[in-house]
Amino acid sequence: MANPATRPRELDPTEEIMELQMGPSHPASHGTVKFNLKLDGEQVVACDVEVGYLHRAFEKMAEQGTWNQVVPYTDRLNYASPFINNVAYALAVEKLLGIEVPPRCQYIRVILSELSRLADHETCLGMGATELGAMTVGFLLNEARELIYDISEAVSGARVTVSYTRVGGVTNDFPPDIGDRITAALKHTRALMADCDKLLTRNRIFVDRMQNVGVLSQADAISFGITGPLLRATGVNYDVRKAHPYSGYDHFDFEVPLGSRGDNYDRFLCRFAEMEQSMRIIEQALKNLPDGPVRVKDPRIVLPEKREVYGSIEGLMNHFKLIMEGVKVPRGETYHAVEGANGELGFYIVSDGSGRPYRVRVRPPCFLAMGALGQILQGGMVSDIIPTFGMINMIGGECDR
Amino acid sequence: MGLAQEGREPLLPRLQEAFGDRIIASHSQCGDETILIQRDGMLDVLHELRDRPEFAFNCLMDETAVDYLGKTPRFELICHLYSHTHGHRLRVKVAVPEEDPIVSSLVPLWKSANWLEREVWDMYGIRFSGHPDLRRVLLYEEFVGHPLRKDYPVDKRQPLVPERDPIKSDWKF
Numbered sequence: 001m002a003n004p005a006t007r008p009r010e011l012d013p014t015e016e017i018m019e020l021q022m023g024p025s026h027p028a029s030h031g032t033v034k035f036n037l038k039l040d041g042e043q044v045v046a047c048d049v050e051v052g053y054l055h056r057a058f059e060k061m062a063e064q065g066t067w068n069q070v071v072p073y074t075d076r077l078n079y080a081s082p083f084i085n086n087v088a089y090a091l092a093v094e095k096l097l098g099i100e101v102p103p104r105c106q107y108i109r110v111i112l113s114e115l116s117r118l119a120d121h122e123t124c125l126g127m128g129a130t131e132l133g134a135m136t137v138g139f140l141l142n143e144a145r146e147l148i149y150d151i152s153e154a155v156s157g158a159r160v161t162v163s164y165t166r167v168g169g170v171t172n173d174f175p176p177d178i179g180d181r182i183t184a185a186l187k188h189t190r191a192l193m194a195d196c197d198k199l200l201t202r203n204r205i206f207v208d209r210m211q212n213v214g215v216l217s218q219a220d221a222i223s224f225g226i227t228g229p230l231l232r233a234t235g236v237n238y239d240v241r242k243a244h245p246y247s248g249y250d251h252f253d254f255e256v257p258l259g260s261r262g263d264n265y266d267r268f269l270c271r272f273a274e275m276e277q278s279m280r281i282i283e284q285a286l287k288n289l290p291d292g293p294v295r296v297k298d299p300r301i302v303l304p305e306k307r308e309v310y311g312s313i314e315g316l317m318n319h320f321k322l323i324m325e326g327v328k329v330p331r332g333e334t335y336h337a338v339e340g341a342n343g344e345l346g347f348y349i350v351s352d353g354s355g356r357p358y359r360v361r362v363r364p365p366c367f368l369a370m371g372a373l374g375q376i377l378q379g380g381m382v383s384d385i386i387p388t389f390g391m392i393n394m395i396g397g398e399c400d401r
Numbered sequence: 402m403g404l405a406q407e408g409r410e411p412l413l414p415r416l417q418e419a420f421g422d423r424i425i426a427s428h429s430q431c432g433d434e435t436i437l438i439q440r441d442g443m444l445d446v447l448h449e450l451r452d453r454p455e456f457a458f459n460c461l462m463d464e465t466a467v468d469y470l471g472k473t474p475r476f477e478l479i480c481h482l483y484s485h486t487h488g489h490r491l492r493v494k495v496a497v498p499e500e501d502p503i504v505s506s507l508v509p510l511w512k513s514a515n516w517l518e519r520e521v522w523d524m525y526g527i528r529f530s531g532h533p534d535l536r537r538v539l540l541y542e543e544f545v546g547h548p549l550r551k552d553y554p555v556d557k558r559q560p561l562v563p564e565r566d567p568i569k570s571d572w573k574f
Contacts, residue, residue, distance in 0.1 A: 051538065051539065052537075052538060052539035052540060052541070055539045055540065057548065057555075059524075059549060060548055060549055060553075060555055061555075063555075064555055095431050096431060098431070220512065222459050222460050222485060223459075223460075223511055223512040223513065224512045224513050225460055225461055225462055225463075225511065225512075225513030225517075226513075227462075236485060238485055243488050244488075332430045332431070333430065333433075333435075333492075334430065334431040334433055335433055335463075335481055335490075335492065337462075344462065346462065346463060346481070348463065348465065348479065348481070350467055358467075359467045359468075361463070361465045361479075363462060363463040363481070367516065367520075368513050368516065368517075370516070371512075371513060371515060371516035371517075372512070400539055401539070
């Protein structure tokens with residue numbers, strides 16, 4: 001130890017600005033992210049958010065294969081709601097191809113997107129509550145998430161990495177008993193959510209930690225390009241499903257829950273209310289699920305039936321050409337946005353007319369929210385970083401791509 | 402599905418009227434209205450797009466780039482604008498030459514441009530004049546090259562970097 005006489009005079013710890021690096025693997029935060037903090041006591045003077053720890057070069061890899069080979073990569077963007085990413089990507093490519101999938105496929109996509117949204121919100125709220133000490137809610141919502149993973153498994157064969165859509169449709173139709181399974185899962189989810197509601201919504205400790213914490217004004221939220229529940233918590237009525245309906249969302253009756261203060265509590269309430277709306281959409285879609293094919297009938301886009309492949313030379317050639325060369329997407333560019341669980345999830349794609357994407361750009365909703373996080377945290381307390389970060393619901397796979 | 406601008410008055414004629422020859426080219430493929438504007442004075446055009454009430458593009462949804470290797474100019478900067486007031490979208494493109502890859506930063510207009518431009522710098526090596534803090538965002542400072550450029554090999558390996566002193570950060574505030 002240095003000789004105290006030669007050691008520089010220590011500054012008054014209450015006056016000194018302390019630098020603290022929180023993360024990238026902090027036990028209280030879910031997600032790999034680093035906060036470079038300047039602290040005055042317990043108050044955050046400035047915060048620099050560092051992301052990119054989960055960068056896996058999604059956009060570069062998407063340029064290497066055929067259009068359909070991008071689908072498995074999209075699962076790994078927002079892995080809490082993989083179906084929404086699959087659907088968003090497929091819709092963007094279909095928009096450039098100028099095709100529309102059959103009604104049954106649209107409904108299947110809507111049902112799975114809304115189930116994904118439920119799972120995503122359950123992850124966000126369950127983890128957020130756990131980090132504030134409400135472990136019970138975390139377990140309840142994990143149980144609810146498990147129900148959705150079971151349905152994912154029944155539909156696509158995988159729990160998380162579903163890779164369910166293809167350009168021009170989905171891989172396979174619903175299994176016959178799926179309606180009853182989803183109905184039972186929703187009933188169970190509603191019961192679990194009622195418990196969570198009782199445990200959290202009027203809970204003094206929870207409300208005190210959430211209310212007026214992490215406030216972002218409406219003007220700033222728009223300027224930061226924030227969408228989804230974070231924007232709606234500030235009172236802006238923007239939901240891609242309502243503003244620019246896709247996949248037949250205009251056929252369903254649902255509401256867009258809005259907040260007013262733009263704090264963590266409003267974000268929590270918005271997400272909680274959206275879960276009920278998602279369940280309403282699923283019920284309507286299941287009730288009116290049309291019959292018919294789940295893929296477009298176009299041999300240039302969709303693989304032929306196995307019967308054709310093994311039974312006829314045309315079918316075999318068709319299969320071979322589609323696998324080796326890929327779907328030929330016309331030259332051009334397009335942007336298509338869907339309402340992801342965290343906001344507007346957009347795909348900007350450029351095609352040079354070949355079977356491989358020239359450029360695939362994802363507009364990740366939580367990357368833009370993370371851009372605003374530094375400002376949101378500024379002036380707050382260190383202990384408020386965790387709930388605010390929880391309500392931003394940064395998903396590393398999507399933010400860092 | 403359906404086109405983004407369905408049921409709305411088309412923007413392009415109004416934009417042509419407002420900006421004239423500052424718009425080099427335009428198209429509305431798949432219903433996405435797109436304009437290519439000149440690099441000089443792009444900030445003025447975007448400023449007007451944000452502030453004129455008939456356009457009112459109050460949100461910069463996305464900003465990215467595309468590398469058209471072999472073409473001149475090589476890069477294109479792509480901005481996706483959205484108006485929460487009118488509910489319309491517009492894609493604004495700016496051609497960026499390889500020799501002088503620098504464009505005006507949009508941070509004075511929209512705060513979202515901050516991180517989005519850091520990412521474009523990170524991935525494409527396009528610089529933004531007037532950006533307050535143009536550091537890499539997804540990759541690390543020691544990374545060599547800009548990986549989304551078409552001439553960056555997908556299997557290229559990066560040199561190992563010495564461990565950084567965790568106490569000394571170069572971040573200023």
